[in-house]
Amino acid sequence: MARLTRNDRLRMALRAELIQATFNYERQQGLGWAYALEPALDRVIPDAVARRERLATHTAYFNTQPTLASLALGAVARLEEERAPGADGDDVVRVKAVLGSALAALGDRLFWFTLRPFVACLGVLLAIGGSWTGAAALWLCYNLFHQGVRWLGVGWGYREGPAVFGEALRRRLDRTTRLLGLLGTALVGMTISGLLVPGGVPRTLTFQATLAAGLGVGLIVSQRPRPSPTEWALGAGALCVAAAFWTHGS
Amino acid sequence: MNLPVLATMALGGLAALDATPVAQTLLSQPLVTATLLGWIWGDLTVGLQVGMVLQLLAASTLPVGARTPEDYAVGGVVGAGVALALAHRLPFEMAHDACCLIGVFAGLITATLGVALLKWQRRRNEGLARWSEAAVRAGSEGALGQAHLAAITLAFAVGAAWTAFAFAAFVWALAPLAEHESLKLAHAWELAQPLWLGLGLAALLNGFLQRRLARAAVFGAAMLATWLVLMLGSR
Numbered sequence: 073m074a075r076l077t078r079n080d081r082l083r084m085a086l087r088a089e090l091i092q093a094t095f096n097y098e099r100q101q102g103l104g105w106a107y108a109l110e111p112a113l114d115r116v117i118p119d120a121v122a123r124r125e126r127l128a129t130h131t132a133y134f135n136t137q138p139t140l141a142s143l144a145l146g147a148v149a150r151l152e153e154e155r156a157p158g159a160d161g162d163d164v165v166r167v168k169a170v171l172g173s174a175l176a177a178l179g180d181r182l183f184w185f186t187l188r189p190f191v192a193c194l195g196v197l198l199a200i201g202g203s204w205t206g207a208a209a210l211w212l213c214y215n216l217f218h219q220g221v222r223w224l225g226v227g228w229g230y231r232e233g234p235a236v237f238g239e240a241l242r243r244r245l246d247r248t249t250r251l252l253g254l255l256g257t258a259l260v261g262m263t264i265s266g267l268l269v270p271g272g273v274p275r276t277l278t279f280q281a282t283l284a285a286g287l288g289v290g291l292i293v294s295q296r297p298r299p300s301p302t303e304w305a306l307g308a309g310a311l312c313v314a315a316a317f318w319t320h321g322s
Numbered sequence: 323m324n325l326p327v328l329a330t331m332a333l334g335g336l337a338a339l340d341a342t343p344v345a346q347t348l349l350s351q352p353l354v355t356a357t358l359l360g361w362i363w364g365d366l367t368v369g370l371q372v373g374m375v376l377q378l379l380a381a382s383t384l385p386v387g388a389r390t391p392e393d394y395a396v397g398g399v400v401g402a403g404v405a406l407a408l409a410h411r412l413p414f415e416m417a418h419d420a421c422c423l424i425g426v427f428a429g430l431i432t433a434t435l436g437v438a439l440l441k442w443q444r445r446r447n448e449g450l451a452r453w454s455e456a457a458v459r460a461g462s463e464g465a466l467g468q469a470h471l472a473a474i475t476l477a478f479a480v481g482a483a484w485t486a487f488a489f490a491a492f493v494w495a496l497a498p499l500a501e502h503e504s505l506k507l508a509h510a511w512e513l514a515q516p517l518w519l520g521l522g523l524a525a526l527l528n529g530f531l532q533r534r535l536a537r538a539a540v541f542g543a544a545m546l547a548t549w550l551v552l553m554l555g556s557r
Binding site: 089090092093094095096097098099102103104106107110120123124125127128131138139180184185186188189191192193195196199200202204206207210211214215218219253254256257258259260261262263264265266267268269270271272273275276278279280282283284285286287288289290291293294295300301302303304305306308309312313315316317319320 | 342343344345346347348349351353354356357358360361366367370373374377378379380381382383384392423426427430431433434444445446447448450451452454455458459461463466467469470473474477503505506507509510511512513514515516517518519520521522523524525526527528529530531532537538540541542543544545546548549552553554555556
């Protein structure tokens with residue numbers, strides 16, 4: 073039985089960067105998944121016809137949080153390696169579906185709902201003083217997690233197999249999400265103070281009152297999905313322009 | 323066409339790639355692209371003013387599941403690019419505030435309209451996926467690589483072209499307004515900037531708090547402590 077080499081796993085991690093390149097409504101990440109898994113199938117299925125059939129099967133629907141997809145890739149590559157030649161791949165399909173939805177549930181909470189807003193807030197806090205370091209901090213902090221998990225994840229998934237999504241990983245991701253959520257809450261507070269008194273100099277009363285109004289309205293409207301924050305921002309901006317033109321004459 | 327304009331279009335293409343198709347490193351986030359454009363156009367202050375507002379609004383827009391979120395990647399580039407291009411023509415400080423207001427509006431409108439283009443690309447990708455599967459079954463193992471190359475090229479081309487169109491349209495249409503009504507627009511910026519920042523921060527706060535009292539206490543304590551440090555530190 074051929075085994076995956078370190079080089080195969082690196083090629084899979086590199087291709088995982090493109091898992092969403094062909095994202096679509098029908099199969100979502102399906103094609104990207106098959107492309108990322110191709111180096112593993114090349115290694116473990118020597119027969120070209122069987123390999124092509126297997127590769128085509130993997131282009132079916134798949135969707136998960138794109139960073140944690142690396143863990144599922146490694147685990148499924150391990151299953152493909154262990155699968156006896158000629159055996160049907162139903163178990164692989166089942167594991168793929170379960171891992172996809174389980175990792176999406178945790179990954180969306182960690183990366184989209186917590187880490188991304190956290191680094192955005194950190195970036196804005198540092199940029200208030202007019203520094204470029206905000207953008208650098210945003211990019212570096214996010215990629216420390218994101219690229220770290222993406223590149224190491226294939227190896228973890230391969231070593232553990234389907235057990236990669238066990239209690240230990242779930243607890244670790246949950247803990248990280250909770251900690252980042254707590255730090256993020258503090259960061260929003262620090263950012264508001266940084267906006268109110270940048271460098272210790274209080275902003276105008278108009279600025280402070282309007283920021284407070286924005287916070288108040290924002291907290292109320294964010295309880296509902298519609299209208300979206302962008303639509304609220306467009307409406308609020310239009311009101312400000314109208315108010316400025318009205319108060320300063322035609 | 324000068325170098326900063328070309329760089330703005332190229333950055334629009336790169337941001338469109340980073341947002342979903344390639345790597346998702348957050349290079350496409352408005353604060354990052356606005357900082358880069360601020361350097362390129364030689365006015366970091368205007369870039370950051372626009373970038374901060376668009377960043378906070380973008381942070382509450384999430385690409386979860388099959389939802390197609392607003393295109394803040396191209397929106398951020400167009401917003402900062404339009405503000406910087408207009409500010410480049412107008413030397414007065416008051417006019418720069420007007421340019422920031424126009425830039426944020428340009429960014430928000432571009433991000434909203436860009437959703438239709440993202441949906442169009444995703445529907446094109448459906449055909450690409452069906453073609454790839456058939457080609458692989460027919461014996462062409464390189465079909466997956468070709469499909470990826472095609473999708474990435476399309477995403478870059480659409481991103482750069484949409485950036486170029488939106489940038490040119492907003493600069494052409496709004497430059498006279500920035501020149502003749504800069505005073506009123508600057509007053510509007512005084513109101514709109516904190517309102518937008520507040521809206522964005524509230525969405526983030528709501529996401530972090532999750533109705534937990536302990537977190538609300540942490541938020542209050544952090545705000546008060548930072549305020550005290552900033553006020554006492556300046557004396």
